[in-house]
Each structure stands twice: as structure tokens, then as C-alpha cells.
Amino acid sequence: MIRIGIVDDQEIFRQGMKMILSSQDGMEVVGEGATGLEGYRLCEEHALDLLLMDIRMPVMDGVEATRRIKRDFPHVAVIMLTTFDEDEYIFQAIKYGASGYLLKDAPSAKITEAIREVHGGGALMQPQIAARVMEKFRNMDSEIGEADPKVKSLTSRERDIVQLIGEGKNNKEIADELFITEGTVKNHISSILIKLDLRDRTQLAIFAVKNRLL
Numbered sequence: 001m002i003r004i005g006i007v008d009d010q011e012i013f014r015q016g017m018k019m020i021l022s023s024q025d026g027m028e029v030v031g032e033g034a035t036g037l038e039g040y041r042l043c044e045e046h047a048l049d050l051l052l053m054d055i056r057m058p059v060m061d062g063v064e065a066t067r068r069i070k071r072d073f074p075h076v077a078v079i080m081l082t083t084f085d086e087d088e089y090i091f092q093a094i095k096y097g098a099s100g101y102l103l104k105d106a107p108s109a110k111i112t113e114a115i116r117e118v119h120g121g122g123a124l125m126q127p128q129i130a131a132r133v134m135e136k137f138r139n140m141d142s143e144i145g146e147a148d149p150k151v152k153s154l155t156s157r158e159r160d161i162v163q164l165i166g167e168g169k170n171n172k173e174i175a176d177e178l179f180i181t182e183g184t185v186k187n188h189i190s191s192i193l194i195k196l197d198l199r200d201r202t203q204l205a206i207f208a209v210k211n212r213l214l
Helices: 011-022 036-045 062-072 087-096 108-119 127-139 149-153 156-166 171-178 182-196 201-210
Strands: 002-007 027-033 050-054 077-082 100-103
Touching: 002 011, 002 036, 002 108, 011 027, 011 050, 011 108, 027 036, 036 050, 036 062, 050 062, 050 108, 062 077, 062 087, 077 087, 077 108, 087 100, 087 201, 100 108, 149 182, 156 171, 156 182, 156 201, 171 182, 182 201
Parallel strands: 002 027, 002 050, 050 077, 077 100
Antiparallel strands: none
8 A cells, every 4th residue: 555645735635536446446645734744744654655745835845745754764665746937946856855746747657657657666758748858968068068977887788778868767767678577676776876975766767867978
């Protein structure tokens, strides 16, 4: 059972999302909040697996809440809900360790898919958001500079996987392209994250862009 908290300052959205998620097999909504601070308190009061949280809220926004939650409750996965014009919020949320990024008008099936993907250890970013994020990093020429020395520690197969993650492929798509199992892909990703000292596949995708591995 995936234990979920929902944090959004719009009660109608929270109630609608609660109804959708509670109808899913293997999902349980155990708490709600209207601010990032209330999201943090949900983590204190409940054994949450995942927090579905708006990125912009009063009192404390989702970015600051993510920073505090990943600092104090690193096991709690965070999926950010955003609108299309909140790039800077998204970049900060990536920095602090959110694992999923969805537009607020995403279909309910996409949201439940993201929850299962992130709870399984993956990360998910809608293509519309990923394109903007990747474009920003491609344009940050002053930050790209020389390739990170850690790139040399990657095997040829690991570089292939990093490239495909940078292109937005999920584990199944990577497995199909490289003719290996999804389990093997997961093992490679775990090894890659350790080698590169990165937190998750979102940071890995950014690493791929900054080090010209695409």
C-alpha cells in the first residue's frame, strides 16, 4: 500500500485528487494540507511514502517544503504539481530532490502512473516540462564548461543508459532499446548514481545534458 499525502491550497483540487487516488488499488490517502508547512507536518505525523504537492502555495511553497522534507524525511518521495510558467520553481525543486514533476491539468491516469513510478524508485517528468528544463540547461553555456571527471568512471553500457535517461526514456524503454531486462537497468542506474554521487534519475538527466552525453 502506497501511503500518500496531498498538499494544495485549493480544497476542491485536494478533494478531487483524494477521490481519484483512494479508488486505486494499492493507494491510500492518509492526510491533506494546504501549505508546504502542513506538508512537512504530514511527514512528521504519518508514515508517508509519497507526497503529492503543489509547487506554489502560501505560508511555505512546495520548493521550500521539499528542501525540508528531503533533509529530514529522505525516504518520502515528492511529486511536484506545477503550471507551465513556473520554471524557476521547478529548477529549485530538482535541486532539492523532488522525484516527479507534473502539470496540474495532467490526466488522472498520468498522475497515478507517476505515483507508481516514483514509489518504485524511478522519477517522472512530463515531456512538456522536461523539454523546458533540458533547454534551460543546454543554454547554460557558462555552467557547462569542462566535462565532469566522473564521466570517465562510467562503462560504455552505463554511458548508454545515462544518455537514454537524458532523453527521457523510462526503464522499460531503456531495456527494450538495449536488449536487457528492466532489473538489469535498475541495477545499472543504482551503480551509476553511486559513481556520480547523484540522488536520482532527474539529476542524472541534468548530468547528461551538462556533460554533453546526449
